[in-house]
Amino acid sequence: MVLVMGKISQPSAVSSLGNGVRRISFIYGAIHYHRAMTIQDRAQWEVLVGAWLRDFAVAGTFLTRLPFRPKPPVDMADLGPAARVFPLIGLVVGITGGGALWLAGQAGLQPMACAIIGLATMAWITGALHEDGLADFIDGIGARDQTRRFAIMRDSRIGTFGALALIFVIGLKVALLAGFLGSGLMAVALIGAAAASRGVMPALMFALRPARADGLGRDSGRPTTLEMGTAAAFSIAILFALFAWQPALWALVLSLVSTGVLGWLAQRRLGGYTGDVLGAAQQVAEVCVLIAAGAYAI
Numbered sequence: 606m607v608l609v610m611g612k613i614s615q616p617s618a619v620s621s622l623g624n625g626v627r628r629i630s631f632i633y634g635a636i637h638y639h640r641a642m643t644i645q646d647r648a649q650w651e652v653l654v655g656a657w658l659r660d661f662a663v664a665g666t667f668l669t670r671l672p673f674r675p676k677p678p679v680d681m682a683d684l685g686p687a688a689r690v691f692p693l694i695g696l697v698v699g700i701t702g703g704g705a706l707w708l709a710g711q712a713g714l715q716p717m718a719c720a721i722i723g724l725a726t727m728a729w730i731t732g733a734l735h736e737d738g739l740a741d742f743i744d745g746i747g748a749r750d751q752t753r754r755f756a757i758m759r760d761s762r763i764g765t766f767g768a769l770a771l772i773f774v775i776g777l778k779v780a781l782l783a784g785f786l787g788s789g790l791m792a793v794a795l796i797g798a799a800a801a802s803r804g805v806m807p808a809l810m811f812a813l814r815p816a817r818a819d820g821l822g823r824d825s826g827r828p829t830t831l832e833m834g835t836a837a838a839f840s841i842a843i844l845f846a847l848f849a850w851q852p853a854l855w856a857l858v859l860s861l862v863s864t865g866v867l868g869w870l871a872q873r874r875l876g877g878y879t880g881d882v883l884g885a886a887q888q889v890a891e892v893c894v895l896i897a898a899g900a901y902a903i
Contacts, residue, residue: 663687664694668803670732671697685826688807692800692839699799702727703792710788720782723795724775738884739774740767745881746874754874755817758881774888781895785902794898797847801856802890804840805864806883807833813868816877844894852901859893 662675664687675683706723714722728736744767745758757764763771785791810825811833828836844853864886871882 657690659683660687661690661693664690665697668694668734669698669730671730682826685810685828686832688810688828689832689835690839691803691806691836692843695800695803696796696843698727698730699796701730702799703796706782706795707788707792710791716783716785716788716791717779719788719791720779723782723792724778727795727799735884735887736771736775738881739888740764740771741881742871742885743767743770746870751875758879774892777892778895781892781899784899790902793847794895797844797856797898798891798894800843801840801860801894802887804836805860805886805890807836808864809868809871809878809883809886813872813878813882814876816871816875816879816882848898849901852897855900856894856897859897860890863889863893 659675660683662673663679663683665671665673666675666679667684667687668691702723705726706719709719709722710716740763741758741760744760744764745754745756747766748754748757782791782795785794807828811828811830814827841857844856847853848856867882867886867889868878871878875882
């Protein structure tokens with residue numbers, strides 16, 4: 606009986622040994638597969654993050670004077686895909702301007718002076734890029750023919766209508782900001798307006814074709830539906846994060862209406878959009894956000 610048991614147990618031991626080897630092989634393979642997938646996922650994650658950071662740097666290079674250093678060097682064609690982060694650049698600009706405004710308030714300055722300091726800080730950071738676009742657009746849009754309109758908009762000199770537009774828009778911003786109770790609310794309103802208003806520019810770039818055969822519109826390219834939608838999502842999220850839902854909703858509605866009207870005017874008078882059209886749309890949308898916020902005083 607012992608001999609029989611010995612004969613039976615020998616193949617059983619070999620079978621158990623084989624099962625153990627198979628289990629070890631399976632575990633090793635699973636670990637190797639997990640490690641390979643981890644490396645692959647990490648590489649994909651690094652590529653994704655790198656793309657977002659580059660778009661942020663590209664947008665910052667075009668829209669601000671801040672020392673962004675995107676690598677490789679920026680080409681105008683990079684601006685279209687980078688449009689998805691325009692509201693985030695606006696958030697940086699707004700935080701800087703809002704911070705200056707808040708510090709002025711803590712120093713005991715009057716609300717109107719605080720508002721001027723905040724707006725001046727933002728204009729310095731952006732090089733007054735959008736204000737210049739507003740003035741050029743208003744100067745040129747009233748000319749009789751399209752050729753003359755483009756010539757006026759390209760002229761570096763500012764006309765009467767452009768100067769008046771800047772006076773009215775900046776004066777309205779100062780008055781609206783000064784109406785908030787406290788520099789903290791003023792700063793929040795300015796941050797929200799700066800960020801959300803830059804979300805209308807990708808919408809125009811997506812909806813309209815470039816008006817000229819040269820210039821920013823043609824060279825920058827057209828954002829995709831996803832890139833335009835991402836910019837809109839950032840704008841909406843920022844509005845509802847900073848404001849109560851009523852002013853956030855009205856800010857969104859007013860910005861969309863003003864952008865639609867301005868886009869219709871640009872299409873009719875210019876045949877599409879230019880960089881000046883984008884700047885004008887941003888400035889008008891910024892005023893709309895401040896009006897909505899001021900109406901509810903956040």
